[in-house]
Amino acid sequence: MPRTSRTNNRTVVAARSGPSLNTVLTALVALVAVVVIGGALLVGRSGDEGTASTEALFPAGAHTLSTAEDGRVTLVEFLDFQCPACASYYTGVTERLEQDYRGRITFVTRNFPLEAHPLAVPAARAAEAAAKQGAYAEMYHALYEGFDQWAVDGRSTSSDVGRATATFEEFAVAAGLDLERFRADAASEEVRATIERDVADGTAAGVTSTPTFFLNGEEFRPSGGTIADADRELRAAIDEALAG
């Protein structure tokens, strides 16, 4: 017995010198973690510039903010009404784009509410319910212009459904909608299905974040860092498509 125990002691000592089990296991865990996390992020990014068929991006019944007679240039935006980046794109890019290219391009907006934004789905429902009374564009503009009134508390994402719903109803009244019908539509199965269809189409087209734009079926990704860069690049791409 004493012998065995001495051998054991020696093994323990031996294990402690050189790269120990602990060092090896730690390195292994760190390596696996880096590979998994890094790999996931890389794969996520290389979901890359997707292309998608026009029918999937612009199905019948999808909402347009501008329609081109010739139908040559179609810009599709997947958006989340509570996403701060989308709100920045609204003020910095799409609000003026819609006016400047009215009648020359077809500008389609699709819902892509992200899970991180608890009020994105209620907002999408409000927009779809307004659409049922022919006031999609009014609600779309009101949601972004009134972003600070419902989407955020200070600088953080709001989850105050009560305040948001009340704000949406104010927007609906301001747009002259029938409030009872607006409420019923916002809660309806049909509106839920419409939003789900948008999300499914977006996912199939490789959308993972918002806003994501498709210009004539091809994903548009600004290379510049700022909203102003994105505005310039998007306009250049649209001008090129219009000229081509």
Place this chain on the structure above:
Amino acid sequence: MNRRLAQLHVVGGGLGLAAAVALTLEKIAVLRDPAHVPSCSIDPVLSCGSVMDSPQAAAFGFPNPLIGIAAFAVVVTTGVAVLAGFEPPRWYRVGLDAGTLFGVLFVHRLIAASLYDVHALCPYCLVVWVVTIPIFWYTTLDTWPALAPLRRVHSAVLALWYAVIAVMVLVEFWDHWRTLL
């Protein structure tokens, strides 16, 4: 108690103390001026504003960082005392370990709240998460001789612990990390 553990207590406790002080100061600033945007509110996900305003941020009816200021100060003081030659009696070490156990349980409760209720990460809180786990782990290993076999894989367990939390954060805020890339 060994010197390495005492050094961990000084450095880890010091970082935790600094984070708790910073959070308390931000909390006071927000109370004085509700429009104040805390220095650690960078975007909707990295935001201590929404975390501080959540009910979990005052789990015992007062702001959590006050617990941190008191508890991390004890950890730092213990570390300094041990480095100065203090040999804590058994009851002191068991008491300290009980304190770190409370700390680590509380931190995991807050991690769950941050990820699944508030949906935001607060940078100062992350510092507290990161230091509380090794403080608990190494204090526990040092206090209980029965855990000797685990000492052979001490940092592997710690790495695995961090990795699991990192993956949970990654999964929960997947959309956010993707949009940053």
